[in-house]
Amino acid sequence: MGPLEGLRVVELAAIGPVPFACMMLADLGADVVRVDRADGRRSFEEWHRVLDRGRRAVTLDLKDPGGIREVLALAERSDVLVEGFRPGVAERLGVGPEECRARNPGLVYARMTGWGQDGPLARTPGHDINYLALTGALYAIGEADGPPVPPVNLLGDFAGGGMFLVAGVLAALYERRRSGLGQVVDAAIVDGTGAMLGMLVAMADSGEWRHRRGVNLLDGGAPFYSCYTCSDGRHVAVGALEDRFYAALLDGLGLDPARLPDRSRTADWPALRQVFAERFASRDRDSWAALFQGTEACVTPVLSVAEAALHPHHVARGSGPAAPAPRFSRTQAVLHR
Numbered sequence: 001m002g003p004l005e006g007l008r009v010v011e012l013a014a015i016g017p018v019p020f021a022c023m024m025l026a027d028l029g030a031d032v033v034r035v036d037r038a039d040g041r042r043s044f045e046e047w048h049r050v051l052d053r054g055r056r057a058v059t060l061d062l063k064d065p066g067g068i069r070e071v072l073a074l075a076e077r078s079d080v081l082v083e084g085f086r087p088g089v090a091e092r093l094g095v096g097p098e099e100c101r102a103r104n105p106g107l108v109y110a111r112m113t114g115w116g117q118d119g120p121l122a123r124t125p126g127h128d129i130n131y132l133a134l135t136g137a138l139y140a141i142g143e144a145d146g147p148p149v150p151p152v153n154l155l156g157d158f159a160g161g162g163m164f165l166v167a168g169v170l171a172a173l174y175e176r177r178r179s180g181l182g183q184v185v186d187a188a189i190v191d192g193t194g195a196m197l198g199m200l201v202a203m204a205d206s207g208e209w210r211h212r213r214g215v216n217l218l219d220g221g222a223p224f225y226s227c228y229t230c231s232d233g234r235h236v237a238v239g240a241l242e243d244r245f246y247a248a249l250l251d252g253l254g255l256d257p258a259r260l261p262d263r264s265r266t267a268d269w270p271a272l273r274q275v276f277a278e279r280f281a282s283r284d285r286d287s288w289a290a291l292f293q294g295t296e297a298c299v300t301p302v303l304s305v306a307e308a309a310l311h312p313h314h315v316a317r318g319s320g321p322a323a324p325a326p327r328f329s330r331t332q333a334v335l336h337r
Helices: 017-027 065-076 089-093 097-103 128-135 154-179 189-196 198-205 243-253 266-280 285-292 305-310 312-317
Strands: 008-012 031-037 056-060 080-083 108-113 184-188 225-229 235-239 299-301
Touching: 008 017, 008 065, 017 031, 017 080, 017 108, 017 154, 031 065, 056 065, 065 097, 080 154, 097 108, 108 154, 128 154, 128 189, 154 184, 154 189, 184 189, 225 266, 235 285, 243 266, 285 299, 305 312
Parallel strands: 008 031, 008 080, 031 056, 080 108, 108 184
Antiparallel strands: 225 235, 235 299
């Protein structure tokens, strides 16, 4: 009984951001039908076991006229169709936006690609790391003296891709209430990731962000916004940006602020980091977590995915890794097993 109950979605099976976006729509109550290849082949199929939850699947041969007719019939009865082919492939198959929307003018036809439907790179293959590289996002992530570090595939595939696809679908459905017409949603990972760089661009324009890795306020360069190794080899995350949070951090570490380097001077950051690193290395991770629990120091243990699932906060909320989000007061999202 989620907020999207009654919404009908056709998903042409793909990888990464498409199943993620359709998982979100299904979690929120949409009736999603996934169209799988007739030969059953799909790249990284086991990786998508969680992302595929909550919908029915049909097997159709998209190289057969009968299979194409079935897809068009599904589109005719649906509100949304989602595809993740390279540009031009859906048109060649006969299930492009013109064919589908000729059957159903109210259809929202959502397209997910890395580079977008046009431009010099539109038909070039790529993955999350490539899309991040060309937006500037990857350049900003990593240690000061090392190469860029890909943030798993969360930032490109799922945030810049899948989440923006969902936002586009919902916006097009809202606009349809006015016009009575659907439209094509061109969701590209490079576009979504670029949009998320808004604050970084503003910080750079105001002189508060240097285009170097690991030397800025929010990229691990600041010693009071960074991660530290504990005596057991595990880590804690420190996010003491505001003055009162920083004071709580020093209090928990047993440090006298009058005897420390000035945190407002970036030139003093290396010396301050050394002090913090030595102090955090004196205890194990969970001891620090217990010491800072209930304080304003913004210190948390860095948990593995398996540990996160068992953390009391997530258990109390029934959340944790891969749980449906966001939450609603009346029409709750559903975790499909």
